[in-house]
Amino acid sequence: MNLETKRAHFTSPLYLESGRILEPYDIVYETYGKLNDAKDNVVLICHALSGSHHAAGKYVGDRKAGWWDGLIGDGKAIDTSKYFVISSNVIGSCFGSTGPMSGQYPSNEPYRLKFPVVTIKDMVKAQMHLLSKLGIHKLEAIVGGSMGGMQALQFAVDYPNIAKSVIALATTYATRPWTIAFNKVAVEAIRRDPRFKNGNYDKDDFKEHGLDGLAIGRIAGHISYLSPHSMDEKFGRNYVPTDGLFELFGRYEVERYMEYNTSNFAKIFDPLSYLYIVKAINTFNLSRGYESLHDAISRIRADVHLISFKGDMLFFPEEMAHLAKMLKRNNQPHSYTEIDSDYGHDAFLVELDKFEDIIKGVLK
Amino acid sequence: MNLETKRAHFTSPLYLESGRILEPYDIVYETYGKLNDAKDNVVLICHALSGSHHAAGKYVGDRKAGWWDGLIGDGKAIDTSKYFVISSNVIGSCFGSTGPMSGQYPSNEPYRLKFPVVTIKDMVKAQMHLLSKLGIHKLEAIVGGSMGGMQALQFAVDYPNIAKSVIALATTYATRPWTIAFNKVAVEAIRRDPRFKNGNYDKDDFKEHGLDGLAIGRIAGHISYLSPHSMDEKFGRNYVPTDGLFELFGRYEVERYMEYNTSNFAKIFDPLSYLYIVKAINTFNLSRGYESLHDAISRIRADVHLISFKGDMLFFPEEMAHLAKMLKRNNQPHSYTEIDSDYGHDAFLVELDKFEDIIKGVLK
Numbered sequence: 001m002n003l004e005t006k007r008a009h010f011t012s013p014l015y016l017e018s019g020r021i022l023e024p025y026d027i028v029y030e031t032y033g034k035l036n037d038a039k040d041n042v043v044l045i046c047h048a049l050s051g052s053h054h055a056a057g058k059y060v061g062d063r064k065a066g067w068w069d070g071l072i073g074d075g076k077a078i079d080t081s082k083y084f085v086i087s088s089n090v091i092g093s094c095f096g097s098t099g100p101m102s103g104q105y106p107s108n109e110p111y112r113l114k115f116p117v118v119t120i121k122d123m124v125k126a127q128m129h130l131l132s133k134l135g136i137h138k139l140e141a142i143v144g145g146s147m148g149g150m151q152a153l154q155f156a157v158d159y160p161n162i163a164k165s166v167i168a169l170a171t172t173y174a175t176r177p178w179t180i181a182f183n184k185v186a187v188e189a190i191r192r193d194p195r196f197k198n199g200n201y202d203k204d205d206f207k208e209h210g211l212d213g214l215a216i217g218r219i220a221g222h223i224s225y226l227s228p229h230s231m232d233e234k235f236g237r238n239y240v241p242t243d244g245l246f247e248l249f250g251r252y253e254v255e256r257y258m259e260y261n262t263s264n265f266a267k268i269f270d271p272l273s274y275l276y277i278v279k280a281i282n283t284f285n286l287s288r289g290y291e292s293l294h295d296a297i298s299r300i301r302a303d304v305h306l307i308s309f310k311g312d313m314l315f316f317p318e319e320m321a322h323l324a325k326m327l328k329r330n331n332q333p334h335s336y337t338e339i340d341s342d343y344g345h346d347a348f349l350v351e352l353d354k355f356e357d358i359i360k361g362v363l364k
Numbered sequence: 365m366n367l368e369t370k371r372a373h374f375t376s377p378l379y380l381e382s383g384r385i386l387e388p389y390d391i392v393y394e395t396y397g398k399l400n401d402a403k404d405n406v407v408l409i410c411h412a413l414s415g416s417h418h419a420a421g422k423y424v425g426d427r428k429a430g431w432w433d434g435l436i437g438d439g440k441a442i443d444t445s446k447y448f449v450i451s452s453n454v455i456g457s458c459f460g461s462t463g464p465m466s467g468q469y470p471s472n473e474p475y476r477l478k479f480p481v482v483t484i485k486d487m488v489k490a491q492m493h494l495l496s497k498l499g500i501h502k503l504e505a506i507v508g509g510s511m512g513g514m515q516a517l518q519f520a521v522d523y524p525n526i527a528k529s530v531i532a533l534a535t536t537y538a539t540r541p542w543t544i545a546f547n548k549v550a551v552e553a554i555r556r557d558p559r560f561k562n563g564n565y566d567k568d569d570f571k572e573h574g575l576d577g578l579a580i581g582r583i584a585g586h587i588s589y590l591s592p593h594s595m596d597e598k599f600g601r602n603y604v605p606t607d608g609l610f611e612l613f614g615r616y617e618v619e620r621y622m623e624y625n626t627s628n629f630a631k632i633f634d635p636l637s638y639l640y641i642v643k644a645i646n647t648f649n650l651s652r653g654y655e656s657l658h659d660a661i662s663r664i665r666a667d668v669h670l671i672s673f674k675g676d677m678l679f680f681p682e683e684m685a686h687l688a689k690m691l692k693r694n695n696q697p698h699s700y701t702e703i704d705s706d707y708g709h710d711a712f713l714v715e716l717d718k719f720e721d722i723i724k725g726v727l728k
Contacts, residue, residue: 018610117610177595177618181587184619185549188583191613192576194558212556219552220584223545228680231541237649246382246481248643249555254541255548279612285601313677316592 001032001073001080003057007096008130014091015125017289020116024105027130028096029053029088032072033080039136043078043363044127044163045087046144046151049221049277050269052095055087056080070352077356078363083140088130090123090151092277094270097126101203101270112272113199120147120284124154128162138162141363142302145169145348146315147277150284153304153323157286160301165362169307169355170348172319173293174285179314182224183278186217190271199272210266214274218262224314227344297326304334305362307348307355314345365396365437365444367421371460372494378455379489381653384480388469391494392460393417393452396436397444403500407442407727408491408527409451410508410515412713413585413641414633416459419451420444434716441720442727447504452494454487454515456641458634461490465567465634476636477563484511484648488518492526502526505727506666509533509712510679511641514648517668517687521650524665529726533671533719534712536683537657538649543678546588547642550581554635563636574630578638582626588678591708661690668698669726671712671719678709 006029013023030053035041045055045068056072058065066072066087074081089097092115100115131137142163144152149171156166172179190196193213195205226234235254243250251259287293304327308320317338324336339354341347347354370393377387394417399405409419409432420436422429430436430451438445453461456479464479495501506527508516513535520530536543554560557577559569590598599618607614615623651657670688672681681702688700703718705711711718 020610113612117612119610174601176592177599177601177616178587178590178592180616181583181590181595181618181622184622185580185583185587187613187619188576188623189553189580192580212552216549216553216556216580219545219549220587223542223549223584226542226545228540228542231545235541237538237541245647246384246483248477248481248639249551252541252544252646254545255551258545258548259552275612282616283609 001057002034003059004031005029005053006031008133010129010133014122014129016116016122017119018117022091022098022116022118025091025098025126026096026102027088027091027098027126029086029130030055030066031087032056032085033083035084040138040140041083042136042139043083043085044131044139044142045072045078045085046142046148047087047090048144048146048148049281050265051148052093053087053089054095056085067349071356071359077352077359078143083363088127090277091126092118092123092273092280094273099270100272100276115272115276117279117283118276119280120150120154121158121289123280124151124158127151128159131162139164141165141167143167143359144171146171146345147281150281153286156300156302156304157290157296160299163302165303165305167305167307167359167362168320170309170312170315170345172284172315173323174287175282176319179224180282182220182314183282185220186214186274186278189213189216190275196271201271203270206267208267210263210268211271212266214269214271215262215266217274218265219258222258222261225344225346227311227313227342229311229342230344294326297323297332298330300327300332303362304332305358306334306336307339307358308337309339309341309343309345309347309351311342312345312347365421366398367423368395369393369417370395372497374493374497378486378493380480380486381483382481386455386462386480386482389455389462389490390460390466391452391455391462391490393450393494394419394421394430395451396420396449397447399448404502404504405447406500406503407447407449408495408503408506409436409442409449410506410512411451411454412508412510412512413645414629415512416457417451417453418459420449431713435720435723441716441723442507447727452491454641455490456482456487456637456644458637463634464636464640479636479640481643481647482640483644484514484518485522485653487644488515488522491515492523495526503528505529505531507531507723508535510535510709511645514645517650520664520666520668521654521660524663527666529667529669531669531671531723531726532684534673534676534679534709536648536679537687538651539646540683543588544646546584546678547646549584550578550638550642553577553580554639560635565635567634570631572631574627574632575635576630578633578635579626579630581638582629583622586622586625589708589710591675591677591706593675593706594708658690661687661696662694664691664696667726668696669722670698670700671703671722672701673703673705673707673709673711673715675706676709676711
């Protein structure tokens with residue numbers, strides 16, 4: 001598999017849904033496989049809240065491969081010996097594309113809270129510009145889970161002719177208050193953290209000890225990504241052996257897991273990016289800008305493949321099922337699969353064997 | 365209804381599960397109705413994490429009545445014209461019973477982090493001492509939801525002869541990692557809040573502006589008390605009209621609700637008490653101290669009435685159902701009802717009409 005990281009620089013303005021303009025801006029992306037001469041063997045991958053463009057493969061020295069490495073590669077479900085796969089980092093991210101800590105033109109001062117709110121629609125529009133720049137006008141498929149699935153669906157609605165197929169996993173058509181509430185933990189924890197300094201922090205201060213507010217918010221995130229059953233499996237009621245059961249701050253294994261993972265996350269993820277991406281998730285509503293959800297859905301020309309997970313505690317199967325029902329009523333080509341899984345929301349990153357055949361089938 | 369608040373002072377030591385001793389200690393409690401001469405018309409009410417002994421009635425000037433006022437009163441399901449109802453504040457609480465901010469004997473210095481970890485078993489033992497002091501040796505019923513239900517079950521196991529019936533709602537037999545994880549948000553948010561000062565805060569500092577860590581932890585709490593459906597009903601995707609949709613800190617109604625409720629809560633609830641009570645919930649395991657859960661359950665002599673709520677996202681119906689199955693296998697008198705409800709965990713405080721007939725039936 002041919003793994004490359006690239007950066008596209010755009011000097012033309014990106015008109016945002018808010019009415020504001022982002023100019024200039026960069027998009028960082030990875031590609032796997034080879035673009036054919038007709039430029040029509042392309043699959044686009046969209047990432048989730050904490051993800052990046054690094055979806056597959058390893059760089060020299062890496063211990064862990066990209067987040068969907070089990071799915072993307074030579075001979076895998078998204079076969080890089082056949083397809084040219086593009087995985088693009090969203091605007092707003094802290095992993096290379098223009099985000100709140102990027103320098104403004106021409107002062108090069110970081111935007112911080114002056115960064116405009118971006119939406120899923122804006123993220124998708126920026127990726128359309130990337131595709132144009134690459135001379136790609138037709139996609140075999142767009143694939144994404146969670147916030148990646150939101151992007152896939154938004155592509156299908158806003159740009160009906162771009163993709164043959166869209167595969168959206170563990171996502172929704174409009175973010176419910178339940179999910180917004182989970183995100184609210186992070187928003188408040190970050191805002192109220194004195195080290196956040198209303199966005200005027202020194203990034204280097206977080207290298208050793210990440211922002212506590214982000215770590216705390218991330219605990220709520222991890223709860224929503226797992227499920228009661230997956231936690232029973234992973235941790236049970238096991239207690240950290242060196243901690244006394246009757247010490248106030250003695251911990252169950254699940255607590256240690258939360259501490260460890262979230263504290264590490266806070267060292268590498270930028271809190272402002274987190275706030276901006278969470279805002280994009282909260283404001284996601286496929287029908288915004290259209291007369292109704294029905295109106296939005298009716299624009300779709302791609303085959304839509306919806307995959308939900310029974311035990312998903314963040315985006316519930318009923319949400320995908322509702323979308324499937326609307327597509328059915330409209331006689332639009334689609335499939336809907338509810339995967340039998342207890343794992344929780346993260347199943348789309350973990351239980352690949354349960355849905356890779358669906359993706360294989362679409363890409364055949 | 366005859367509402368009274370009383371305080372019992374105990375100079376004899378309370379031997380805790382940890383091996384530590386609490387001495388002296390106070391229990392604050394309310395009573396409703398009149399104790400008969402035989403002292404055998406008593407119903408004991410146990411409260412939940414954020415609750416207090418104030419379960420019913422109003423004091424002069426109160427706008428809101430106690431937390432189960434719809435259930436407790438003359439002619440109500442727990443009929444105070446017939447029963448003498450006792451609602452006791454747990455040890456560890458900040459509402460009057462001895463807790464971490466109580467003065468130690470003889471210095472009167474608050475315990476703070478020197479307060480011993482207390483468990484559900486300890487809370488129950490303290491209440492047994494209260495009953496003894498009142499000369500009450502037989503209860504008609506013990507009733508509680510959530511942490512109150514844990515106490516009710518613990519009573520039934522540890523003191524098999526004390527109650528004729530036990531009614532436990534929206535609770536479990538051993539706290540699962542899922543619930544511990546929700547509590548972990550509060551634990552970390554409180555600990556990491558600089559104003560917490562490792563427990564050495566000045567209480568008065570929180571009167572105007574409560575501890576942010578407690579407010580943040582409480583957001584996670586409120587998520588677990590509601591459900592996706594109850595949030596759809598309560599808030600939908602409504603946006604606070606004065607906030608711009610494309611302002612980073614503009615809010616959905618669900619966000620405003622979380623901010624408002626949790627910030628108020630943090631002004632009245634003590635963060636150390638929160639940590640200690642959460643610890644009691646986390647360590648709750650009906651089988652601790654016995655050979656097995658089966659061994660613990662087998663001790664029960666009371667009729668056990670278990671009530672779960674279908675949409676409870678904190679303690680799932682399967683947990684109560686498991687307990688019911690064990691009681692059935694043992695041929696122990698019990699009933700189990702899964703209430704059809706979308707409301708979430710808080711249903712035991714809100715949807716009284718859905719289960720008051722069960723309680724009435726038990727107390728007939």
